Structures are given as structure tokens and as C-alpha cells.
Amino acid sequence: MLVLLLLSMPVAFAMGIVGIVGFALIRSWQGAVFVLHSELYDVFSSYNFTVIPLFIFMGQIAFHTGISRRLFAAAYHWAGALRGGMAMATVGACAAFGAVCGSGPATAATMSAVALPEMARYRYDKALSTGVVAAAGSLGMLIPPSVVFMVYGILTEQSVGKLFMAGVLPGLLCAFVFCAIIYVQCLLRPELAPPAPKSAWRDKFVSLGGCVEMLILFVLVVGGIYRGWFTPNEGAAIGAAGAIALTLVRRECTWGMIFKAAQESLVTSCMVLFIVACAMMFSRFLAVSTIPMRLAEGLTALTLPRYVTLALILAFYLVAGCFVDSLALILLTVPILYKPIIGMGFDPIWFGVVIVLVTQMGVITPPVGINVYVVGGMDRSTPLQAIFRGAMPFLLGIAFTLLLLTLFPAIVTFLPNTLNP
Numbered sequence: 001m002l003v004l005l006l007l008s009m010p011v012a013f014a015m016g017i018v019g020i021v022g023f024a025l026i027r028s029w030q031g032a033v034f035v036l037h038s039e040l041y042d043v044f045s046s047y048n049f050t051v052i053p054l055f056i057f058m059g060q061i062a063f064h065t066g067i068s069r070r071l072f073a074a075a076y077h078w079a080g081a082l083r084g085g086m087a088m089a090t091v092g093a094c095a096a097f098g099a100v101c102g103s104g105p106a107t108a109a110t111m112s113a114v115a116l117p118e119m120a121r122y123r124y125d126k127a128l129s130t131g132v133v134a135a136a137g138s139l140g141m142l143i144p145p146s147v148v149f150m151v152y153g154i155l156t157e158q159s160v161g162k163l164f165m166a167g168v169l170p171g172l173l174c175a176f177v178f179c180a181i182i183y184v185q186c187l188l189r190p191e192l193a194p195p196a197p198k199s200a201w202r203d204k205f206v207s208l209g210g211c212v213e214m215l216i217l218f219v220l221v222v223g224g225i226y227r228g229w230f231t232p233n234e235g236a237a238i239g240a241a242g243a244i245a246l247t248l249v250r251r252e253c254t255w256g257m258i259f260k261a262a263q264e265s266l267v268t269s270c271m272v273l274f275i276v277a278c279a280m281m282f283s284r285f286l287a288v289s290t291i292p293m294r295l296a297e298g299l300t301a302l303t304l305p306r307y308v309t310l311a312l313i314l315a316f317y318l319v320a321g322c323f324v325d326s327l328a329l330i331l332l333t334v335p336i337l338y339k340p341i342i343g344m345g346f347d348p349i350w351f352g353v354v355i356v357l358v359t360q361m362g363v364i365t366p367p368v369g370i371n372v373y374v375v376g377g378m379d380r381s382t383p384l385q386a387i388f389r390g391a392m393p394f395l396l397g398i399a400f401t402l403l404l405l406t407l408f409p410a411i412v413t414f415l416p417n418t419l420n421p
Helices: 002-006 013-027 029-045 046-062 065-081 085-101 104-121 125-142 149-156 161-189 201-227 231-249 255-289 290-301 306-320 327-343 348-362 370-378 384-407 410-417
Strands: none
Touching: 002 013, 002 065, 013 029, 013 065, 013 231, 013 255, 013 327, 029 255, 046 104, 046 149, 046 201, 046 231, 046 255, 065 104, 085 125, 085 161, 085 201, 104 125, 104 370, 104 410, 125 161, 125 327, 125 370, 149 255, 149 327, 149 348, 161 201, 161 231, 161 290, 161 348, 161 384, 161 410, 201 231, 201 370, 255 327, 290 370, 306 348, 306 384, 327 348, 348 370, 348 384, 370 410, 384 410
């Protein structure tokens, strides 16, 4: 599989080919063909997977109706005059937009178009401004509704609703840590971010009107799941319908916009679901090869303390995330490592959040760094090296957040434990 990946074969095909051929060599070609068509059919016809295209569609509607621009404007009015305030506003807008988008690269692309021109207008350092967008865009992976959480929940048969709840506090904590890093950077080097003019209190309160749609969608979807009013699948449908209803209220809904949002959602959803289907084929091969069971036995037989073993696993994820896309990495490794981790006594919901947080580092580290490439594609005047350099301080922020979650796991488990069954 590594050879195929090095030959630039798409991750889905690499997993699918290795999974089917491996299964055939261990069992039979007839069984491998059955796995091929059954996994494709099961994934694309599964009711559980409808949560993915519906949440993606909700995010596309939010993007095409300008919610991201209004969120940034509100954050700018309230934080723009602080030292590094526009960069902090970008972090806040990314966190808020991630709550209706669910995708890190999509959040980075959207906020690049919105925030980078504004920071350039106030002569912000290019490395800082692009690095902030790339790093803060990764918050879309952690703050619900997250596509990565959906896939992890389906793979491990954990509650997607509980995973959504588990990501709320860590996501807000990570955003706060990012803002602290920006403040310290600008305190040490004031030339990085000249202060923007102060906004009048009237403008500040008026700008909050631009956050109403996001708050309505977030409270409706996440609050409804939290209260047990509906399942994550039903919440996704309600969120998508709610997004369309809000565009009708604002008189911004057109057939062209609906068609474009549906088209982009279809393309993204098919890509994600095809990767999931091929990962399932690879998981079938792993199951018949007994590799996960042998690894579980080996890890549990180690005399190392469980936190040392966890640290080694997280170090592996950090290195692997530099070369493999975060979603693909989770699909490749969770079927192998999930049982050993649970066997060591770690909470599966907590482990899901930790894994997402570690793979979040991978979207801003070379050579893959998908968010960096997204920002670089949106701002071709800034070299990729400068964007990577600007994003590096935020790796420390993610690592610090990870340390806090390890020391205080209740940050993750508090909200899921209060979730209605």
C-alpha cells in the first residue's frame, strides 16, 4: 500500500486494491469479489452514512449565502482593535464557520477568501495571516458537525452524537489557545499586526446580527442532538432544511445557488463515501490477516505504562499525518489500533477526540499539509514556505491542548456523559 501511495495513487484505490488482493490471497478470489461489491453497496446505501452528505450540504448552503463573511465581520468589530485582533477574529470566524461546515479544508478555503484581503489591507505579516487561516481552518475538524467524527463513529460503532458533544469544549479550548499564541507573537513583534481602528459600540452590536443564522443552526442541530430530540441523521436533515429556510428568510435563495451547493455536496460526499468503502475493504483484509489481534496482544503484553504506549501511538500519528491525509489516516489505522487502546482502559470517545486533534496537526505540517496548500491556492502571492512557517507556532497550541485533554479528560467526556440516551 505504501508503494501505491508513493506512486501517487489516490488513497481510496490504494486501500481498495490492497484490501481486495490481500483478502483473495488469504481466502479466495470469489470471496474478494463478494467483499468488493458488498462493501460498495453497503456504504452507499447505508442509512447511517446519510449524515455525511446532509451535513456537507448544510455547510455548502451556509458558504454560498455569505454566512462566513458575516461571521468574520462580527468578529472583526469585536476583536479587530486588539493587538493581532484581526488574526484573532479569523480564529473566531473559523471556529464559528466550522460549526456549520464540518470540514477543515473547506473552512480554510472559505476564510482565505474572506479574511486574507482584510488582513492585507491592514498590512498584517503575510506569514502570520496565511498561517492563522491554515491553522484555524483545522478547527472545522474538531468542532461539530465534523466529517471526521462521523467516520470515526461509524468505524468504531460509537455514538456520533456523543462524539459531536465531545468536540465542543476541546474545539473552543483550542481556539482560545490559538488566540493566546497570536497575542504573544504580536506582543513580542508588534510589526506583525498593526492594530485596526476601534469600532463603535453601535457597530459592534449591529454586527452580531450576522451571527444569528450560525447560532440558530448550531443550537438547532447540536442542541437538538444533545437534548435527544432527534438522532444525528435527523439533525443533519433538519440542519440542511434549516439552512435553506434561513436563505429564504433573507431572500438570498436562488435555484442556481441550490443547484451549485447540491452539486458540490454530491462530489464531496461521493469522494468521502468511496474512501470509506475502500477502507472497509481494507479492514476486511486486516480482519482475516489477524494483524489487529496480534498487535493488540503485543501492545497489551508490553510492560510499559499505558500512557507511554499512548504517547508512542500519538507520535506515530503525528509523523504519519505529515504524509497521509487525516481522514485517510483515521480510516487506515483505527481498525488496527482501536481494540488495543480500549483494552488499555482508555475511553473510546476521548480517544476519538485525541486522534482528531493529533491528525489536525497533519493538515498544517509538510509535506502534505492540505490546509496550507488550500490557502496557498487561494493566495498565490505568498510562498508555501512562508505559510508553513506562519502555521508552525500553532502546532505548539494543538500540542498544549492535547496535553490538557490528557491531564483532564473530563474536558472531553463532560458533555457526552450528560447526553440523553
